[in-house]
Amino acid sequence: MVVDDRAATLDIEIDEDMERGPSDFQLAMQELKRRPPAIFGAFFVSLVIIFALVPEIFSPLDPLSQDLGRYLKAPGYVDKAGDTYWLGTDQQGRDILSRIIWGSRISLIVGIAAVIVSGLIGITVGIFAGYFGGWVDTIISRIIDTALAVPFILLAISLVAILGPSLQNIVLVIALRTWLVYARVVRAEVLSIKEHEFVTGAKATGCGTLRILFIYLFPNVASTTIVIATLYLGRMIIIESALSFLGLGVPPPTPTWGGMLADGRSFLDTAWWIALFPGLILMLTVLSVNLLGDWLRDVLDPRMKRLAE
């Protein structure tokens, strides 16, 4: 997917429909039709995104409303006012279904924010390292290798505990690991792309370095970074929920899936539903994101199969 050498050299916009066949987007959609798992992924991810955007529409009840009269009621419980608690209630009498719907917010916000923050850092560092080479590249590569050799989960837990569990700190700590992945892959891509003639041409026509980096090189690594972003989004959502599970997530009363699972852990023998449903939705979300990631990888960047392991 290298941008047309000639066009870039002359810095002319080529009319999209004139010289090319179906666009990447069209190809991706054709491929999507042949893949039921990816269709499921797309459907489920859309659903969760809608939940996160407008939970008040879908949430049947108030996720924060407590009442010890409703202590650990089983799924399907109907209270005196006639409200049905489809997935049961927790130890404070709160509706599990409503809390799951509202909880989608934190998972998605943290996951997407971490993907963007780490992407910005990783792509910038990777492009600089790959383009300039020499000692800049050596130092950056060493830093990346070193950082990848640090066991992450334990460090993340400690850092969040020390910095304090706020949305911002959680995003930063998670991004601390993932930028390395972007940086390493982008660096390798740029190393080969910078040898292309269109880069030489851009230099010859007097383009500034920053212009070469971000107008000429960046579009060529964009598809790779989109694939990494999708493949890592699921992992970040899992890390966020693990932090919440350990009591290091966004503080209560904000509902989080990980926090709900932690509540459920105390009542495994009496109220299995508290631990079952939030985890189920969490797994389906991550599974859907991963299915989408596999599809994007096959469409945009078939060479990256190895990265998925």
Add this chain to the structure above:
Amino acid sequence: MRTYIIRRCLQSFIVFGAILIIVFSMLQITGNPAAVLMPLDSTEEDIQAFSKEMGFDQPIPIQFAKFMLGSDLVDDLLGAEREKEKVDELERDPDAPKIVRTKGVIRGDFGFSYRHEIPAMGLVLEHFPNTVLLALAAVLIAVVISIPAGVLSATFRNTWIDYTSSVGAMFGQSMPNFWLGLLLIIFFAVYLGWLPTSGYDAWYYIILPAITAGLYATARITRLVRSQMLDVLGMDYVRTARSKGIVEWIVVVRHALKNASIPVVTLVGFELGILLGGTVVTEAVFAWPGVGFLVVDAINNQDYPIVQAAVALLAFVFVFVNLVVDILYAWLDPRISYS
């Protein structure tokens, strides 16, 4: 080969140095370490007094030197008699908090646990064997499940066996392992009553935690075995073996699996490293008395010397296992050391 080993050892050494800097900086990044360590309702004076006692008011390079070499050595070097007398005095007073004295990381001392008032590293080392045991059990379960699953999946490609195993691996990678742990407890401990819910009193207490911790490793190894086997089964020597009339399962096991095994062995090694570096969440689910459980407990009590000692120890083990795996890999496949 020798240059490769030396280079890798040197690299690991640098990595470990960097980890010690991170471990030291952990408390410094907030700008006010004393405030992090004191209870939330402490007064400003209390915090400052504590800061002075702990030496947080000294320049950061000196604090780092003390962290690495020990306060006695650094005080000697700087000729800081007053500091040294203070420490000696504390040494004589049995009631004084022991947390101020440290012999430094190079002598294996990460300071005293604030809560238990015993050396932090000692406490971590006491819990370490349980983490090793859990990691080994998890890898064992992962290998026992994933290698047959991967081999069958590749051998019976595009049949229901392949689909089941691939779908299983996909789910395994997407499932948060602590949730699997909760489900296992609900089913095997609460509903069936076959296994205990948590703790560690007998050998069978390890079964559920090991399955939980091994989940990701199982999924990843299954996928790798499958793709490696598919590569190898397409090779000429496999066709030759078949054409000689060798029984299919011998072709699969002896000719194909053996040749597909080098990357698999490497991945198993890395997975072991990852598990040794942190089964924190699994240990929290099952109250398994390992390092991770200790750390979560220490975090809840703001007992940071334990956290620092644990991060340092597990990072050391992680880096060491990776080093061994890399060298082993290069030894099994000499092409690696030349690239």
